Amino acid sequence: MRIPEHGIARDQILEEIQALRTDDADWHSGHTWSLVYHASDEHTSLLKEAYGTLFSENGLSPIAFPSLRRLEAEVVRMTATMLNGDSAVAGTMTSGGTESLLMTVKTYRDWGRAALGVEHPNMVLPRTAHAAFGKAAHYFDVEPIWVDVAADLRADVAAMEEAITGDTVLIVGSTPNYPHGMIDPIEELGAVASERGIGLHVDACLGGFLLPWVERLGYLIAPFDFRVPGVTSMSADVHKYGYAAKGASTVTYRTAELRRHQFHVTTGWPGGIYASPSMAGTRPGGAIAAAWAALHSMGEDGYFAIAEELMSITRRLIDGVAAIDGVRVLGKPPVTVFAFESDAEDVDIYAVGDALEQKGWYMDRQIAPASLHVMVTSPAHGEVADDFLADLAASVAEVRRNPAASQQGQAALYGMMTTLPDPTMVDEVVLQMLDGLYTI
Numbered sequence: 001m002r003i004p005e006h007g008i009a010r011d012q013i014l015e016e017i018q019a020l021r022t023d024d025a026d027w028h029s030g031h032t033w034s035l036v037y038h039a040s041d042e043h044t045s046l047l048k049e050a051y052g053t054l055f056s057e058n059g060l061s062p063i064a065f066p067s068l069r070r071l072e073a074e075v076v077r078m079t080a081t082m083l084n085g086d087s088a089v090a091g092t093m094t095s096g097g098t099e100s101l102l103m104t105v106k107t108y109r110d111w112g113r114a115a116l117g118v119e120h121p122n123m124v125l126p127r128t129a130h131a132a133f134g135k136a137a138h139y140f141d142v143e144p145i146w147v148d149v150a151a152d153l154r155a156d157v158a159a160m161e162e163a164i165t166g167d168t169v170l171i172v173g174s175t176p177n178y179p180h181g182m183i184d185p186i187e188e189l190g191a192v193a194s195e196r197g198i199g200l201h202v203d204a205c206l207g208g209f210l211l212p213w214v215e216r217l218g219y220l221i222a223p224f225d226f227r228v229p230g231v232t233s234m235s236a237d238v239h240k241y242g243y244a245a246k247g248a249s250t251v252t253y254r255t256a257e258l259r260r261h262q263f264h265v266t267t268g269w270p271g272g273i274y275a276s277p278s279m280a281g282t283r284p285g286g287a288i289a290a291a292w293a294a295l296h297s298m299g300e301d302g303y304f305a306i307a308e309e310l311m312s313i314t315r316r317l318i319d320g321v322a323a324i325d326g327v328r329v330l331g332k333p334p335v336t337v338f339a340f341e342s343d344a345e346d347v348d349i350y351a352v353g354d355a356l357e358q359k360g361w362y363m364d365r366q367i368a369p370a371s372l373h374v375m376v377t378s379p380a381h382g383e384v385a386d387d388f389l390a391d392l393a394a395s396v397a398e399v400r401r402n403p404a405a406s407q408q409g410q411a412a413l414y415g416m417m418t419t420l421p422d423p424t425m426v427d428e429v430v431l432q433m434l435d436g437l438y439t440i
């Protein structure tokens with residue numbers, strides 16, 4: 001395959017792209033439980049316009065584009081204020097949660113070397129912390145020490161404290177974590193970090209733009225942000241519950257001195273003095289503009305209203321799942337993210353996932369324990385919640401009637417991958433899948 005010799009007409013190009021979408025998951029009607037956060041069509045139309053206004057501009061140069069410098073600085077400041085940071089809190093925008101976590105780990109690696117004299121740093125994390133920490137560990141050569149969570153599926157603070165060594169520069173808590181939607185005990189983790197003189201990063205990529213409003217609704221009691229003394233940094237994604245366009249997250253540090261370790265400067269390069277706050281070189285201006293537009297359009301009252309709606313949809317779903325014989329919700333998820341597993345011998349949860357998918361639901365499968373994942377991300381979920389619960393009940397019944405279902409489809413694949421004795425064999429299967437993504 002090669003680039004067409006002659007350019008193709010605009011209409012045909014757009015038609016071809018549209019045609020490729022036929023098999024895509026139907027997020028607009030609320031049939032996905034991850035990946036897309038949609039407030040309303042009207043809001044999305046504003047995001048597109050804001051994105052388009054600064055579509056070509058490049059955040060790499062604040063000198064060429066002072067507009068982007070100002071918009072980014074304001075997004076960071078508004079986020080820091082929302083997270084109860086004082087004026088000393090300093091941060092940057094990044095392209096997403098993963099880049100924010102990559103930057104976090106790089107920052108503490110360099111801070112650990114400079115401030116603590118630790119040459120080969122490690123970080124201690126609950127097993128439920130996001131996989132991007134594993135990626136960061138891999139990229140930046142910081143050893144991850146993963147610690148099992150407690151029975152309530154929250155970080156086991158005593159076990160994490162036990163795991164800390166003289167080379168630990170960072171501990172991590174999530175608010176909430178992705179797999180089960182649990183909020184880790186941040187105050188307790190903060191006390192440990194303060195006592196040991198190490199960093200505590202609160203990964204609020206998921207909940208940063210949700211928890212402040214949920215707290216005001218009266219659902220949460222324990223502080224989870226810069227109010228907690230030991231918290232030294234936080235990540236919060238504007239492109240999740242902030243309802244911005246994709247490509248927008250924030251990472252904020254208790255002080256500008258700490259943020260300094262995130263920055264990179266190359267001097268003596270023939271191309272000029274190269275200064276870069278985060279991983280990316282070129283930074284899309286559109287994502288910064290759309291994030292700023294999202295915060296201004298939603299406003300605190302908009303975020304509050306949507307949080308209230310999503311919380312009530314989630315309670316409805318959790319109660320509904322709990323009422324279905326054969327499945328149960330994991331733990332007591334406090335906000336809008338939860339997972340459910342099978343609690344019956346004759347119900348293979350992965351086969352339930354396949355049956356739901358045949359009914360038009362896009363489901364994420366999880367392991368340890370085997371479960372299906374739900375995030376309520378859009379008011380559209382309110383309109384389909386009852387259908388989902390009915391389809392779930394029907395899927396459980398189908399799987400019970402047809403035990404062979406666990407030997408078919410994704411159920412067979414997941415079943416096989418979770419029982420392979422050697423985890424490196426799973427890696428190999430997945431690496432082959434990644435290779436396969438690029439065959440036409």
Ligand SMILES: Cc1ncc(COP(=O)(O)O)c(C=O)c1O
Pocket residue numbers: 096097098099101130132174176177178203204205206237
């Ligand atoms: C808790 C948490 N942290 C980090 C990330 C990574 O974010 P992204 O997919 O934007 O890179 C996610 C994604 O869902 C998340 O839930």
